[in-house]
Amino acid sequence: MALSDSVLGGLIDGNLSGAGAVGVNRTVFSNKVAKGIVMSTVGKSFTTADVGLTPGAGVGTGTGITGLDSMAMTSAALAVMTSEGDNAQPLMVAIMDAVKTHFSAAADLSSIDSPVYLGTGLIVVGSIGVVISEMKGNIKTQLQGAGANGSNLDNLCLAIATGVVSNILAAGTGTLTITGAAPPLPVPGAGSGTGLIA
Secondary structure, three states, X not given: OXXXXXXXXXXXXXXXXXXXXXXXXXXXXXXXXXXXXXXXXXXXEEEEEXXXXXXXXXXXXXEOOEOOOHHHHHHHXXXXXXXXXXXXXXXXXXXXXXXXXXXXXXXXXXEEEEOOOEEEEEEOOOOOOOXXXXXXXXXXXXXXXXXXXXXXXXXXXXXXXXXXXXXXXXXXXOEEEEEOOOOOOOEEXXXXXXXXXX
């Protein structure tokens, strides 16, 4: 599986519905926010800390960006909102819960590793290349394309992006299984890898 804006959009929409949101634009909003988030994450690089057997070269595979905290994400998002109505917290909780659920279950991870050819790679916290300004811009572009033009749109997009990106950088990790050809005399060791999110 891989990150999917349609799946994430469905999760956000379902969470908003469960929180009592009934607006006619709820589903469109959910899908556009999801698309902005996913397109800002897919293809981003990361580094891994590897342990296992050496020397050689291996390829790592794994699933899921783990370690995310939806409440911390919500708090970070609300902290940058210039105005906070009654629905701000339920909105952010719905989005951040969905992101945590989808990213932990669906993000495909791949890496190239050396000198560990057989073992485990752990994504180094802080190494995932997501950027708040990029995600904000992508979410805003998606929402504007659907006709959103409210005076608080820019700040809303900044809040969502800040919540997602800040927690990925502060806590996001993941585990990859490294495999490769065995050398004549393997020995335990450590190394590093570089990878991409799909």
